[in-house]
Amino acid sequence: MPTQIEFNGMPNVRWWEFEDRRTDFGRINASTSDLPILLLAEFGLVYGNDWFVVPYNLPVGSLADIRGLIVNDVFGVRTLVRAAGQDQGMDWQRWSMFGLSARAEPGVVDSRLLLAPALAKSQEGDPIERVLFARDEISNMVWGIEDRIAGAHGLGADGFERATALSTWFQQRGPAGGAPPEPTDATIRYELGNTVPENWIPFIATREPGSARAIRLQRASMPRLTDAIPDSRVEPRGAVLRVGLDGVSPRQPYFLHQEQVLRAGVIVTRSFQRTRWFDGKVFTWVGRRKQNGRGPGAGSLEFDRMRSISAQ
Numbered sequence: 001m002p003t004q005i006e007f008n009g010m011p012n013v014r015w016w017e018f019e020d021r022r023t024d025f026g027r028i029n030a031s032t033s034d035l036p037i038l039l040l041a042e043f044g045l046v047y048g049n050d051w052f053v054v055p056y057n058l059p060v061g062s063l064a065d066i067r068g069l070i071v072n073d074v075f076g077v078r079t080l081v082r083a084a085g086q087d088q089g090m091d092w093q094r095w096s097m098f099g100l101s102a103r104a105e106p107g108v109v110d111s112r113l114l115l116a117p118a119l120a121k122s123q124e125g126d127p128i129e130r131v132l133f134a135r136d137e138i139s140n141m142v143w144g145i146e147d148r149i150a151g152a153h154g155l156g157a158d159g160f161e162r163a164t165a166l167s168t169w170f171q172q173r174g175p176a177g178g179a180p181p182e183p184t185d186a187t188i189r190y191e192l193g194n195t196v197p198e199n200w201i202p203f204i205a206t207r208e209p210g211s212a213r214a215i216r217l218q219r220a221s222m223p224r225l226t227d228a229i230p231d232s233r234v235e236p237r238g239a240v241l242r243v244g245l246d247g248v249s250p251r252q253p254y255f256l257h258q259e260q261v262l263r264a265g266v267i268v269t270r271s272f273q274r275t276r277w278f279d280g281k282v283f284t285w286v287g288r289r290k291q292n293g294r295g296p297g298a299g300s301l302e303f304d305r306m307r308s309i310s311a312q
Contacts (some may be wrong), residue, residue: 002052064113122275128156129270131240133261134297142203149238163198193303219254265293
């Protein structure tokens, strides 16, 4: 038997009936970016009394395909209800909560329900990798800062220290700039540009295919200012940012949706995790966690600079 969904403060379907005052939808303070709050308010105020729950037990890790529901009303009429979007001409380029994407057919949505195994609690170790995605309004780009990378022993190492050591190694084998400039009596010097630490990976704005205004973020690379290896480029060293660089030929570009990197930034970590399943088996894996950042970033990237030359 289907049961209607109910919650505190739910609008009543009958008129002239007092509702529960403990839930005040009028005090919801949401902006245009608070998508979960807006969805909750729309569900509660508009579609709350249109949802029903039909209890049906499924095994963990199953993929369920509901062909349709047959509704038998009080008049004895049997109506077949199919899943939404099954008719011809339905545009599936929309937001869906439980829809699956077909990897073999991009743009096609699989309407089956995946009941993935969920954990109540797991043990998590220290992060072996931590990447900070920060917006730089001055440079008009997003930086992927490898704050922590996996070391040779599987433990996390400081990303800035590793980047400094690698940069020093290249500088010892061939400093940038070629031959030193001739001595002059000039007091200023022109520089085409500077660089950033090697653990800062840029993401530049590129146009979304098929759109004239939408943009997405593409992983780029900074030139390594050294004469040891001509045309050398800085590449990420962690697994989070090295998507498409290992094991594929040619190397694949890596894109991010710009709405994924908020103004406060995003922090992505990788760490070892361990849990015990209901049958007593122990599972260990490397998991990822995403959380909000601590604010926008300010890189030191500059172009067309005039620097003073100290008197010798």
